[in-house]
Amino acid sequence: MSYKCSRCKRDVELDEYGGVRCPYCGHRVLLKERAPTIKEVDVR
Amino acid sequence: MELRVIEKTDDELRMEIAGEDHTFMNVLKGALLETAGVAAATYDMNPEQSGGQTEPILSVKTEGDVDPLDAVGDAAGRVRELTDDFRTAFESAA
Amino acid sequence: MASDFEVEFIERDDRNARFVVRGLTPAFANGIRRAMIADVPTMSIDTVRFVENSSVMFDEMIGLRLGLVPLTTPLDDYETGETATLALDVEGPATAYSGDLRSSDDLVQPADENIPIIELKEGQRLELEADAVLDRGREHAKHQGGVAVGYRHLQRVDVVGDAGEFDEQESNILRGVIETEDDELVLTDEFDNDLTERYPGKEVEVHDVPGAFVFHVETDGSVTAEELVLRAADSIGDRAAELEEKVAV
Secondary structure (H helix, E strand, O other), X not given: OEEEEOOOXXXXXXXXXXXXXXXXXOOOOEEEOXXXXXXXXXXX | OEEEEEEEOOOEEEEEEEOOOXXXXXXXXXXXXXXXXXXXXXXXXXXXXXXXXXXXXXXXXXXXXXXXXXXXXHHHHHHHHHHHHHHHHHHHHO | OOOOOXXXXXXXXXXXXXXXXXXXXXXXXXXXXXXXXXXXXXXXXXXXXXXXXXXXXXXXXXXXXXXXXXXXXXXXXXXXXXXXXXEEEEEXXXXXXXHHOEEOOOOOOEOOOOOEEEEEOOOOEEEEEEEEEEEOOOOOHHHOOEEEEEEEEEEEXXXXXXXXXXXXXXXXXXXXXXXXXXXXXXXXXXXXXXXXXXXXXXXXXXXXXXXXXXXXXXEOOOOOHHHXXXXXXXXXXXXXXXXXXXXXX
16 A cells, blocks of 8 residues: 655555554655556446 | 237227336327327326336227227327428428 | 427527427427437436546546536437547646547537636646447436427417506516517517516407417537427437337237
């Protein structure tokens, strides 16, 4: 799962045991990135 | 349009016309009532929320020795003529 | 059933028409009206593939907005269920408009170019590909070609005498189209919908003209008003022909 640190804007791989924390700056707010795949939506 | 005859005698007909709604059924009924030999014509349709039968059921009763199926055919032919006439009249005015 | 129809136009342009039809039964008039709303198919976006959406709205919300954009519909070239592809690519700061949609078919284009889809700020981008499908208003309101379709009875106004000299004139409001004593068709807008404006100091009588209907047809631009009426009539005619054939067997 790829996230982005909201303070230092670096990509963060979230590891299950390290808790929610940026390994570079220690910030605790991480933003989830949109998946790079094409999303198909049915309009109905 | 799927037809299913529910009941048919010499002068009475009950028929399901699946896939149609008031748009066509009311026009057809109107034409039937003006067809020669038709004593009574109506259709019944239930709203979707009622459950059960929701396709329209056409009932026709004829008099004399008119076959109700022929009457339906005549009425349908009449509707087709009317729409053609309407098209011609509309196009010549446009 | 009188079958000699007489049609007379009062107003007519691409998207808007007002006309009188004489010789109609109420059932037939209503059939045509209903067919215009629910049975004449139009193209409308139905599936959207989002390549990038960094706007502030969810994909589904943008998809819904795209679906509601009216698309011009060449009814001779498409069958119900057939699709055309459109694409949109807008980068902020800008507003994505319906006119930014690029179509694979020149005949399937947004009917209006100035419908805002979403406002994009700096760094936001919307890129997508969409399939428009031909379907009927009965399936989804976005496929409705006619947006304001209705009819009224034609009313005839006869002057029967003078109003009493000291009578208080009460306004007599009518809407739509009236037929005058000289068999002229007059839009009620012309006299502010008030008969006392047209016939001051007169006593008038208003009657419905039997079998005469004033249709008002307005489309969303997918098809012309004229084509909408003709296709509606054809749709009823086709079903009648189908029934006639099936009953004969």
